[in-house]
Amino acid sequence: MRACQTPPKPRHGDRFIPTRAGNTWDTCFPVSPASSTSSSAKDLATRPLGSWNKQPTANDTNCNNGQGVYSNLLKNEVLRDQIENVPVLSPSPTSRKLFKFDSSERSNFLNSAWSPYSLSPINANSAQLLNHSYSKGVSKISKVPLKALDAPQLREDFCLNLVDWSSKNSVAVGLGESVWLWSTNQNLTTDHRQWTGVTGEVTQLCDTGSWRNPVSSIAWNEKGTHLAVGTETGLVQVWDAARETLVNTIWGHTARVGTMAWSQGDTMLSTGSRDCCINQSDLRTNPVIIENQLAAHTGEICGLAWSPDKELLASGGNDNVLNVWSVRHSERTILTYREHTAAVRAIAWSPHQYGLLASGGGFADETIRFWNTITGQAKSIRSITTDSQVCNLAWSPHSAEFVSTHGYSTHLIKVWKYPSLEKIGELDNGRYDRAMYLSMSPRGENIVTGGYETLRFWNVFKKRKDKRRSELDLYKIR
Template identity: 40%
Template structure:
């Protein structure tokens, strides 16, 4: 039994959160025993005294204490019936009943319910035991940036055709913004702010269904309702040539150096070599309805086409009438008009669906897989990738008619740019990548400076544009 007693004594010694049962009496206990007091009561009195010295007793909160009511509650037996405190207590009782307060809940003293909160920035050292953060080797990178919520400029666009399938806005490498208004094309010089009319349809029944600038130079392709494509030299404001062959309107076009790809309402995609007289070099037939979206990849190796048949096709550079798509995707549940290739990863393609779909999908064209799908809750009309940030911007219709900036690859919403009162139809980006222009059915064009260039990075001057005289001579060669 001796070893059990030793173990009990050892537990009592090592157990520091309880009084030791055996051992010499404390000094205050000896004095209490000599005075004939109970040990427990003396311990409680000593404990209260010790806690009081440490300042942990309850302190009355004078801000919420009713001193008059407390005085009456203590002294009412000694007060006369008509004393001032009696009348004052009645008034307090009346006020309490009117406010819905129970008079029985009134207290002589009022105390705070909870301990005061720690000051802002207070760090609990105990949490260090459960944290595993990495030590920063330098200043923390900025994760947010200021995005203006108001447009930098608003331009009037009267008679802008409210048609989801048309592409009526494009920005040239020479900083000229082209917009089709009804049967005419207007140019806005973003550098000087001047506006000029480039051309106008001769027939009142004909209208412009698409515009597309060449990658380098002043040549602009204009698709019409009759199925013709006109090539204009914007610098000289001169019609260079007219290419025929489509049986219906041409709403989508995209350049790949001297090859112009165009899609018509019949679902046919045509490749035209603008250097030669016999311009039609290939026809692609894999859409059953209107081709409303066309986009060549930045490296010029792949062509993405979207149609009103809810089909997205990716084509390679092999030209021929019997060509088949490299990939065919049927994931979208509505027309696929919004198409954009990633500028820093040419194999990445973003596509957006119409009202019945509302999804933005990211595709890997090398493997033919869908990397992500994001429900935007509204019609997607256009998509653009930022050249400065790993973000993309989309234009939408009902119900907010907004532009939305998304963070890639998480596809989390960065900001909504609102202001249009009708659905956004087209988006285009300035040559420096800092400004996005949006054309909407409210007949306005709004310029949003949402991708401003970071000033801390090294600045490089604008790339010199190529001389268009050689391209013009090539285009005129062989024309009869």
């Protein structure tokens, strides 16, 4: 006969680690407050979390504020407290045990705003606590410009763009029929065309050759090596700034070119004109070929801006319309916004939120509006009235802040927070000087404004802590 063998038992190891996921201990065993009645948020914030955490003194409170925030954060997540602020802690003569159970606190948990279906790793009270405790303070913005340069023959026209700051730290400005460069990074030889600036050198790059054909717009490419120059007759030139040579000449517009924007690796140039058309020119061919002409506006094109991923082009016109174009459907607009009641020149894409577009209206509108281009919503998601003509908009690359420059009637430069739209700074550009032009420095700390034959340099945003740029394309992460 065959002996019966006992089947082997499965080996589970010598330790048993229970799974605590899904347990609702705070529902079954709620923790009672210090007294028999329900305690306030201040009492909950000041009670010790365990025997190792003693009641803080006044000196401990000043030195260990972060420890108090961490302690209150644990109470919110573990004990389901509802602490949203960190009060000033004072020594308490009484103490209590941590595990003292009472059913009176069950209602606090059941009536809380916390939802088990929330995607946040922490509840709403903890998020509010962190916002109050670690919110960055409003930085002080100097109301005095860093520099001021004379800019004779700088034209003041709402539909022109005559100032641009390159990634190589060179500021280009169109003065009359000439284009001048102000730079601190170039060792220029002395000749009759240049003079010493405040802390740098100024040199003339090009001249249109006729006072009847003044410069109407300029735009640097992303690398800061080539400068596009638009003129009153509709001619567009592309110059090599280092060699001071003309690279390309583009014909195609029948009226002045007031705005331009580079795209697709500095190989495509978008130009907007008074002829109500936007031309897309391929600079890789010689002569340059106009690949596409966008015609949807009924007024002069005042502003152009490509999205950070170069997939969408926003255009604003003197017809009070803001259009959004796609490179995949370039023959027609994909979005049209008509809430502005004046010419739209100020256009800026957010570098922090994919698809967020800001725009500003002229004197009859005086409003900054924000649009969600992802959902295709026809109405603005936020807006704020500025009580003056909105000339330019620019986002800070470091934080959710943006700057706006204004013309009639305040002539101010304003710094805002987003999404609260709280005004955190206000600079006076001069009693009679409209801040007609705006451009940002390569590091996103300073701006230059132009108006009334003067260029002013301001420090409006915080410095970049990490000088190294990330090579990741964060704009693809939605």
